[in-house]
Amino acid sequence: MPNPHGTDISKIRGRLLGExxxxxxxxxxxxNSRISRSAPRIAQSPQSALVAPSGFKRYIYAPRVALPDPSAAEADSIWDIMTxxxxxxxxxxxxxxxxxxxELAFYALGTPDKGHRRCVPSGGGLYPLELYVMAxxxxxxxxxxxxxxPRSHALCELGRADGLASxxxxxxxxxxxxxxxAVFILTAVFGRSKIKYGERAYRFSLLEAGHVMQNICLAATALRLGVCPVGGFVDDELNDLLDVDGVEEAVLYAALIGSLDKVDG
Ligand SMILES: Cc1cc2nc3c(=O)[nH]c(=O)nc-3n(C[C@H](O)[C@H](O)[C@H](O)COP(=O)(O)O)c2cc1C
Known part of the structure; x- marks a missing residue:
């Protein structure tokens, strides 16, 4: 449409942006994940809550390593940590x-009151994310x-690791x-959120991974550890490592965690 100066802006934009x-x-x-007044695309029925899958994944037969009490943390000021x-x-x-x-696992996806609620918000309280740790x-x-x-605040050993090589x-x-x-790897089990939010569940899963990653980054900073969020990876290689199919459950994000060089004295 021509602007008051007679220029067809859509053509200029087309040229700037290319094909x-x-x-x-x-x-x-x-x-597809848009919500409008005419297409709410959110399942609000009481039945949907009944068929919602449990928000926890369990490896029932895996050996467990109970984790120490995360509340033993020494607090730094919020300002110091954020900046x-x-x-x-x-x-x-x-x-x-x-x-x-x-502490990192707890602040990522832990359940402070040993119930369903986590340290991070989640659309509809459906918690589609899972955390794996390559130690x-x-x-x-x-x-x-x-x-x-999260419910037992323990790590379940999956026993198919080759350390950090993969x-x-x-x-x-x-x-x-x-x-x-260690490397923290976040996946989403999309179906947990899809049951209520349909296609929008994918958006929510990405948003929620951002919440979790920021908690991991801030907690690592408070613990004086090095941390780097990683979104650049070959999806199927990390999916294969965790033995998830990349469709129902897929890797979204990872974080490298490491000790920083100790300062003398
Ligand atoms: C979604 C996302 C993906 C990222 N992926 C990578 C990555 O694959 N490799 C990497 O070295 N850094 C990665 N980063 C870290 C950014 O490079 C970093 O946050 C940015 O350079 C700003 O630096 P700062 O985090 O030290 O403030 C990622 C950050 C975000 C938010």
């Missing part, structure tokens, strides 16, 4: 305490892959993985 991709998956997705958070990719290679893993340099924790069970291969910052102490 428009009519099949952009993100635009299609955004459209000193940085994405750190250089770690000392020293071990970190199991207490650190306990490499953690005191009292054998190297390997674990799943975090993670190193899958991410685009392999050098940073070498000296990491």
């Amino acid at each position: 428009r991709n009519l099949f952009s998956v993100s635009e299609l997705f955004h459209e 000193s958070r940085r994405s750190g990719r250089s770690y000392s290679g020293q071990e970190i305490d199991l207490q650190c893993i306990s 490499a340099r953690v005191e009292q924790l054998p190297a390997g892959l674990y799943h975090y069970d 993670v190193k291969k899958a991410v685009f910052i392999p050098d940073a993985v070498d000296n990491a102490a």
